[in-house]
Amino acid sequence: MSDYIAPVQDMRFVMDEIVGLDAIAALPGYEEATPDMADAILEEAAEFASGVLAPLNRIGGTQGCKLGPDGVVTADGWKPVLLARPAADRRRRGRAADLRQRRTQGHLPGKDDLRRMDPAR
Numbered sequence: 001m002s003d004y005i006a007p008v009q010d011m012r013f014v015m016d017e018i019v020g021l022d023a024i025a026a027l028p029g030y031e032e033a034t035p036d037m038a039d040a041i042l043e044e045a046a047e048f049a050s051g052v053l054a055p056l057n058r059i060g061g062t063q064g065c066k067l068g069p070d071g072v073v074t075a076d077g078w079k080p081v082l083l084a085r086p087a088a089d090r091r092r093r094g095r096a097a098d099l100r101q102r103r104t105q106g107h108l109p110g111k112d113d114l115r116r117m118d119p120a121r
Contacts, residue, residue: 004054006046012038052081 015021015038025033056077063075074082 004050006042006049008042008046011042056081 021038024030059077060075066073
């Protein structure tokens with residue numbers, strides 16, 4: 001088992017004090033970007049990083065990947081994690097396309113918009 005602990009408090013500090021999660025949550029379409037939602041996402045990501053990815057890093061570092069006749073052979077344990085990734089990538093690409101559409105329609109703020117909302121940035 002790995003002793004990695006994700007820096008959740010540091011991430012929340014960045015989201016709250018630097019990014020301005022409260023200002024983002026005030027924008028139309030981003031009302032669900034609440035502190036509770038951010039906490040839930042960060043906690044799940046931290047659990048995944050420390051419980052799944054961190055232990056695999058040691059195995060990956062010792063076994064490494066090899067190029068075989070059928071392609072890349074990953075270290076033990078990585079295949080199920082990598083096979084689960086395409087679904088996550090499809091969801092992320094869908095969100096990215098949605099964000100691009102919202103930006104072109106003028107519904108997504110850019111850096112200048114956020115600066116106008118909070119001149120201290």
